[in-house]
Amino acid sequence: MKAWQKIFSLLVLVLLLAGLAGCGSSASQDKGSGTQTKPATSGTSTPSRPKYSVALEATFAPFEFRDMKTGEFTGFDIDLIKAIGQVAGFDVEIKEMGFDGIITALQTNNVDLAISGISIDDERKKAVDFSLPYYQSGLVVAVKADNNTLKGFDDLKGKKIAVQIGTTSAKEAKKIPGAKVTELDKVPDLFLELKNGGVDAVVNDLPVTAYYIQQGNKDIKIVGDVRSAEYYGIAIPKGKPEVLQKINEGLKTLKANGQYAAIYKKWFGQEPPAFLPGEPPQQKQ
Template identity: 85%
Template sequence: MRGWQKIGGVLLLMLLLAGLTGCGGSNPQGNGAGAGTQANSSNTSTGKPRYSVALEATFAPFEFRDMKTGEFTGFDIDLIKAIGQVEGFDVDIKEMGFDGIITALQTNNVDLAISGISIDDERKKAVDFSLPYYQSGLVVAVKADNNTIKGFDDLKGKKIAVQINTTSAKEAKKIPGAMVTELDKVPDMFLELKNGGVDAVVNDLPVTAYYIKQGNNDVKIVGDIRSAEYYGIAVPKGKTEILQKINDGLKALKANGQYEELYKKWFGQEPPAFLPGEPPQQKS
């Protein structure tokens, strides 16, 4: 009797172990940073390729969260989804800090990034860029009652807030004697300005203009636009298939009028003639 009890116990133990192996032995895909980042992964409901898209969602009107729904919205969101529609792929949004986006692309943790990323020579060494889809520039913002700072030339020796690892930060650091504070998110910069922690904010024109338009009349833009720059959609080096789809999609949206519709929706004006789908003309 004891022998059968022992054998029965061993059999029971083996069955339990087999059950546990069946439940937890595999490594299913989850919602972590690496999930859904392979270019050949597909959406099981549509059968389309599914690309993970990195962005930093405090850069209105390009990307931000709708206060009512909590969903991502903005010009960049609409644009990448429209590209996906014409090129036959789905997108999986991955929110992260702006300073981590290039690294995420380099390590193939995401398939592409659209987050108001300026195309510059330093970034082109790390990632590949699409054709430009937006022309921007940098401006100075101060408190509405500040009448001493009237532009970039008045920022010498001043305290300036910028977003970390941006072209705004690079430009501000060129200013003699400037004390530059780099912050993670756009709202943090303007909060620092309002609280008196800095004298000015250097930021992209459309983002600053949109911020003021939302009822923040205690802030104003002063001076001229500096450092005209172009935004591009970034992909990891060598991902030529994805890059080709992005460029073809931009051209298709320009041809069918969707790009113009989206531009008017978010910026209330006609887009520049060259955008998107063709490189800007160099001034002679």
């Protein structure tokens, strides 16, 4: 082999070895770091949506309960808070708990907010903040269908009454002279106690009692007038103005774009009252 050919072959070999060494170094670095080189991009990345933990007690149909077929949480409150999250920019993580523990969970920041048919009252407002009202409710008396002696709140003096613990129903029942009030954890237990003869009546929220009867429980009936008309609100820990603002703006948006009305009609079969969240109902002429 000629001298110039030897020199040329040697140069090719050196270049080849240098190329292999470079490839080996690059592969080693990629594997060690666990990352791959990506082309540079301009602009800033979009931050991920926050996830808010939402407390509820899931035996308060039609506001929140478990679907018997799927086991998933469903109801008016569930649809509403998810819709608020969609327009306000946050995801929802449901946390089920006893109703009497919800306010404490908010005060200790174990949850970000709560929607569980919670009536806005002065005592609760000392412990948590409330959104604009999203539902108007009231309390009613339920008795066995064959009971023709109890006709409303005025007939409950000295009677045995079942209520859900920690609710405005419990507060109202305890005002009745001589009443023996039994506080239970879950709404279905109230009606079971009534059916079994353990109590004379149940005091509970009108829409929940009406929904229970509509599900085929014709052995129960509502008697008398609605008492203590009240609003439901979404509860937020104090000192969280940014969360409160998101909830309120979300409610206003849903009211304006018709989604609130659609959700309301889905669960209650009628148009919602003609008032904006946070405003009293319009007086009928």
